[in-house]
Amino acid sequence: MTTGTILVVEDEEKLRHLLKRIIVLEGFAVHECSSMKTARRILETTPVDVILSDVMLPDGNGIDLVSHVQERGLQAATILLTAYGNIPDSVRAIKQGAFDYITKGNDNARIIPLLYRALEKVALQRRVLQLEARVGNRYAAFNDILGAAAGIREAKQLAAQAAPSGIPVLLLGETGTGKEMFAQAIHHASTRSEKEFIAINCSAIGKDILESELFGYKAGAFTGASRNKRGLMEEADQGTLFLDEIGEMPLDLQAKLLRVLETSSFIKVGDTRETKVDIRIIAATNRDLVKEIAAGRFREDLYYRLNVFAITLPALRERKEDIPLFAAYFMHLFAGKSGRQVNSMNSEFITQLTMHDWRGNIRELKNVIERAVIVASGTELTPDTLPLDIRLHRSPVHQPGAFDLATMEKQHIQWVVRYAAGNKSKAARLLNIGLSTLYRKMEEYSLSF
Incomplete structure (x- = not known):
C-alpha cells in the first residue's frame, strides 16, 4: 500500500x-x-x-x-x-x-x-x-436557490432586503418548499455570516428535551444533569438561530422565546440568573399561525414579534416552470453520487413531471428524481422511471400517510433494494448508510427481500 x-x-x-x-x-x-x-x-x-x-x-x-x-x-x-x-x-x-x-x-x-x-x-x-x-461554502447563498418564477424571485428579493438588518424573519410555506435553505441564505448575506448558523426542528423532539436543547441547564437541575450544558441559544450567540416548525413549539416555551426576543436574555433550566445573548431569530412554519392563535395554540404577542418581516415561499405547483430546472439539477446530482451515466430527460418525462401536483414540493421531486436515476436502464430518464401515480396523473395526496416521512423512507428503501437485486451491501452503499442501519430500517418497516 x-x-x-x-x-x-x-x-x-x-x-x-x-x-x-x-x-x-x-x-x-x-x-x-x-x-x-x-x-x-x-x-x-x-x-x-x-x-x-x-x-x-x-x-x-x-x-x-x-x-x-x-x-x-x-x-x-x-x-x-x-x-x-x-x-x-x-x-x-x-x-x-x-x-x-x-x-x-x-x-x-x-x-x-x-x-x-x-x-x-x-x-x-x-x-x-x-x-x-x-x-x-457551508451555508446556502441566494445564488444557490434555484428558480425563475415570479413568486420565488419576489421571495428572494424580500429575503435579500431583510438579510442585512438583523430583524426577526418568519418564513411561511408548505413542507418541502426550501425554508431552511432560505434561512441559510439570509444568514450568509447578513453581518453575522462569520458566526454560527444553528437550526432546530421544534416538532422533532419533546417539550422537556426541546427546552434543554434551546436554553441549556445547570448541573443538578434534574436527575442526570451532572454538569452544566450550554443551550443552542448560547451556541448561536452573535449568529443566527433557525427555529423550524415554530408552530409546534409548546406554549410555555413560546413565552421563554418571547423573552429572548424582547430582552435578549433567558434563564437556563435550574438557574436563577439571566444569561445574555445576541442572536438573530429566523422562524419557519407550514401552519396558519393566525388560526393557531384563534385555537389557543400559539401566542399572539410572539406572533407579532416574529412577524416583523414575513416571507411566503411558493409551492412547487405554483411555479411549474421551474420543475425542469430542479429535475435537471437533481438528475446530475444523483447520477454523480451513484456513478450512473444518466445525463438527459426526454420531453415526455418532463411533461409528466409538470402535470403532477407535487404536494411534497421540492423534497418530493428530489426523491422522485433520485428514484428515476436509480431505476433508469440507459442514459436518459423516461416516463417508465417514474412512480405509477405520477404516470397516471393520480395525486396521492388523499392516500393516508402518502407524504408521511416514514412512508416515503420505506418506499425509497424498497426501490433501492429492488434495484440492487436484493444485495443489501450494495443497497446500503447506494443509500449512503451502514449495512446495520439498513437491516434495522428493514426490520422497522417489516421489509423482506
Whole structure:
C-alpha cells in the first residue's frame, strides 16, 4: 500500500535509480525524471505529494522548481539535493518555499524521515484548504436557490432586503418548499455570516428535551444533569438561530422565546440568573399561525414579534416552470453520487413531471428524481422511471400517510433494494448508510427481500 507519491528529479542516472529503490521500499509511489522540463510536465498531469530534486539540473536550477510549484498553487513539498552543501543556495531555497534541503552522500539517513515529515505538512495544508472551503461554502447563498418564477424571485428579493438588518424573519410555506435553505441564505448575506448558523426542528423532539436543547441547564437541575450544558441559544450567540416548525413549539416555551426576543436574555433550566445573548431569530412554519392563535395554540404577542418581516415561499405547483430546472439539477446530482451515466430527460418525462401536483414540493421531486436515476436502464430518464401515480396523473395526496416521512423512507428503501437485486451491501452503499442501519430500517418497516 502506497503512502504518498514522490517525484525524483536527478540527472545522475545511478543516483536517481538508487533513490527510487530506497523510496519504493518504504511503500511510496515514485516518478522519476532527469530534467526541469520533464518535471514540469509530470507536475501538470500527475498528482505529486513531495518533490525530491537536485539543485543543479541540465536545463535549470532546482530552486526554480520550487517557484514553479508555488506559482501553480500545487500542494506539494519540495526537498532539494545538492552535492555542494551551498549555504546561500540553501537559504534562498527555504525562502522560496522549499521544505528542506540535504547534501548528497552525507545525509542519506535523513531522506526517508524527511519524506514523512514533508508528507505530514502537505496533508495538513490540504486539510486546512478543505476546512476553509467547507467554512466558506457551508451555508446556502441566494445564488444557490434555484428558480425563475415570479413568486420565488419576489421571495428572494424580500429575503435579500431583510438579510442585512438583523430583524426577526418568519418564513411561511408548505413542507418541502426550501425554508431552511432560505434561512441559510439570509444568514450568509447578513453581518453575522462569520458566526454560527444553528437550526432546530421544534416538532422533532419533546417539550422537556426541546427546552434543554434551546436554553441549556445547570448541573443538578434534574436527575442526570451532572454538569452544566450550554443551550443552542448560547451556541448561536452573535449568529443566527433557525427555529423550524415554530408552530409546534409548546406554549410555555413560546413565552421563554418571547423573552429572548424582547430582552435578549433567558434563564437556563435550574438557574436563577439571566444569561445574555445576541442572536438573530429566523422562524419557519407550514401552519396558519393566525388560526393557531384563534385555537389557543400559539401566542399572539410572539406572533407579532416574529412577524416583523414575513416571507411566503411558493409551492412547487405554483411555479411549474421551474420543475425542469430542479429535475435537471437533481438528475446530475444523483447520477454523480451513484456513478450512473444518466445525463438527459426526454420531453415526455418532463411533461409528466409538470402535470403532477407535487404536494411534497421540492423534497418530493428530489426523491422522485433520485428514484428515476436509480431505476433508469440507459442514459436518459423516461416516463417508465417514474412512480405509477405520477404516470397516471393520480395525486396521492388523499392516500393516508402518502407524504408521511416514514412512508416515503420505506418506499425509497424498497426501490433501492429492488434495484440492487436484493444485495443489501450494495443497497446500503447506494443509500449512503451502514449495512446495520439498513437491516434495522428493514426490520422497522417489516421489509423482506
